[in-house]
Amino acid sequence: MKTAVAFCVLLAVASAWNFRPHSKPADSQPLQITVFTESLCGDCVAFILGSYSSAIKADGLEKIANVTIIPFGNAKEQQVGDKYQFTCQHGTKECLGNAIENCLFAHVEQKSSQKVLVCLESKVQYGDSWENVIPACANETGTDLSALLTCANSDEGMMLTHQAAQRTDPNHKYVPWVVVNGQHSISVEDQILDNIVRYACSQYSGDPLPICQNYTLLSESHIVTDDSPLQIVAAVSSLEPYSMEFMITSFADAYNTKDIEKIANLTLIPYGMTKEELKDGHYVYTCKYGEEECLGNSLLNCVLNKHDKETAYKAILCMKRKRFNQLRNWPAVIEACTNETGLDLSSALTCANSSEGEGYTHAAHLMTDTNITFTPWITVNGVYESVASGFIYLDALNYICKNYKGSIQIDACKNVTKLMHRCYQEEDIELFDI
Numbered sequence: 001m002k003t004a005v006a007f008c009v010l011l012a013v014a015s016a017w018n019f020r021p022h023s024k025p026a027d028s029q030p031l032q033i034t035v036f037t038e039s040l041c042g043d044c045v046a047f048i049l050g051s052y053s054s055a056i057k058a059d060g061l062e063k064i065a066n067v068t069i070i071p072f073g074n075a076k077e078q079q080v081g082d083k084y085q086f087t088c089q090h091g092t093k094e095c096l097g098n099a100i101e102n103c104l105f106a107h108v109e110q111k112s113s114q115k116v117l118v119c120l121e122s123k124v125q126y127g128d129s130w131e132n133v134i135p136a137c138a139n140e141t142g143t144d145l146s147a148l149l150t151c152a153n154s155d156e157g158m159m160l161t162h163q164a165a166q167r168t169d170p171n172h173k174y175v176p177w178v179v180v181n182g183q184h185s186i187s188v189e190d191q192i193l194d195n196i197v198r199y200a201c202s203q204y205s206g207d208p209l210p211i212c213q214n215y216t217l218l219s220e221s222h223i224v225t226d227d228s229p230l231q232i233v234a235a236v237s238s239l240e241p242y243s244m245e246f247m248i249t250s251f252a253d254a255y256n257t258k259d260i261e262k263i264a265n266l267t268l269i270p271y272g273m274t275k276e277e278l279k280d281g282h283y284v285y286t287c288k289y290g291e292e293e294c295l296g297n298s299l300l301n302c303v304l305n306k307h308d309k310e311t312a313y314k315a316i317l318c319m320k321r322k323r324f325n326q327l328r329n330w331p332a333v334i335e336a337c338t339n340e341t342g343l344d345l346s347s348a349l350t351c352a353n354s355s356e357g358e359g360y361t362h363a364a365h366l367m368t369d370t371n372i373t374f375t376p377w378i379t380v381n382g383v384y385e386s387v388a389s390g391f392i393y394l395d396a397l398n399y400i401c402k403n404y405k406g407s408i409q410i411d412a413c414k415n416v417t418k419l420m421h422r423c424y425q426e427e428d429i430e431l432f433d434i
Helices: 044-055 092-107 112-124 128-142 148-152 155-167 185-192 196-203 210-220 239-254 291-306 309-324 330-341 350-351 355-367 386-403
Strands: 009-011 031-037 065-071 076-080 083-090 177-180 232-234 264-270 273-279 282-286 377-380 417-422 430-433
Touching: 009 232, 009 264, 009 377, 031 044, 044 065, 044 112, 044 185, 044 196, 044 386, 044 417, 065 128, 065 155, 076 155, 083 092, 092 112, 092 128, 092 148, 092 155, 092 350, 128 148, 148 155, 148 377, 155 273, 177 185, 177 273, 185 196, 196 210, 196 417, 232 239, 239 264, 239 309, 239 386, 264 291, 264 309, 264 355, 291 309, 291 330, 291 350, 330 350, 350 355, 377 386
Parallel strands: 031 065, 232 264
Antiparallel strands: 009 417, 031 177, 076 083, 083 430, 232 377, 273 282
C-alpha cells in the first residue's frame, strides 16, 4: 500500500469517540451510502474486496442500503481548452483505472458492474495491467466488457471522470470517504468500512428481514465465548505480494505481542493457490509465480517442520522481510537470515529440494482450505468470512483483542484502539490526458 508520494496511514480513534448517530430514514427506507474511492488505493481495495464484496452478495441488500461507488478520490483535474486532464495520487495507471470504473458504472447494469468491480480490483493489485484484467474479468463474470477500454480512453471516459470529480465531496480528507444520507461521520464510516450489512441492519427499523437475521448468524458463527484461544490460520504463498505484506506487518505484529498465545493461536500454512499432481510416485507442484514460489513454499514448510514454532516463525518472518525487500533468490535470503538471527538454517535448502520437503509441502496442501480463492486466505476457528479475513489482514492484533470473548486479559489489548485505514491526500504525481 506504499507509494512514493502518498502513504496510507493509520488514524487511531478512541472507541469513545463522541458523535451524533445518523437518524434512521423514515419508514425504514434504504440508507443512501456513497463511498468515494480511487482505483489503486490499497485501503479502497481492502474495502471493495471485504465489506463491499460481502454486501453485494447478500440477498436483499437493496432493502436496507443503496451503495454507490464514485471512483475519483484524491485525484485533481484541470481544464485545458475543451478537455480535462487528471493528476492521480498513484499515477497514470490509477487515472486510467478511475476512468475504466466510471465507464463500467455508466454502461453495465448494477448487479453485473458490482461483480466486475470486485474482480477488477482483485486482479489489478497483483501488478497486472488493466488491459489484461478486463478480459479476464469479462470471462470470470460473464459480462461483455469489450467497449470498456475504448470508453476509458475516449472523450466519453474523460467526461464521466469529470462528472465523478464534480460528485466527489469537496470536504473529503482521504479515501475511502463514506457519506450516509448526505452526512459524513468518522464513527459511522468506520462501521461501514468494516461491514456494510451489519451497519445497515443496525439502522433498519422495519419488519424483520432475512438478510439481517442470516447475517447475524453468519458473522458470529466463528466466535466462541469460553477461554479457548482464537484459532487463526492463514494460507499463504512464499512470493504472492499480499501474503508477504501480511506476514511482515499484521501477522508479525500480532505474533510478537507478549502473551498473545493466551488468547490466539496464529498459524501459517505455506501453500496458497499451488496445484499438486502425483507423477511417478512423487508430488509435483505448479505455482502462479513459477519455480521460485514453489521452492519458497517448500523452504518455509521445511523450516516450520524442522524447528520449534518460536524459532521457525522468527526465521520465516526474517525470510519474508528479506525477500520482500528485493533479495531475489532463496539462497541469499537463507544466508542473510542465518547471519541476522543466529539460527542454523543450513539444512533448509537441502530439505526443500528433497523428498522430505516434498512431503512437508504435501502435508501443507492437505491442511489448506479447499475453498481458497486467493491469498492470504484467513480463517477463524475453521470458518472463512470475508470481513473477518479483511480485518485480520489489516490488523490481526486489533481483531484478536476485539473478538476474543474469554476472561483472559493481556496488556496489549488494553492499549488497542479502533484503527481506521485511509489513503490521505498528498502531493500528486502523474498527468493523465484522455
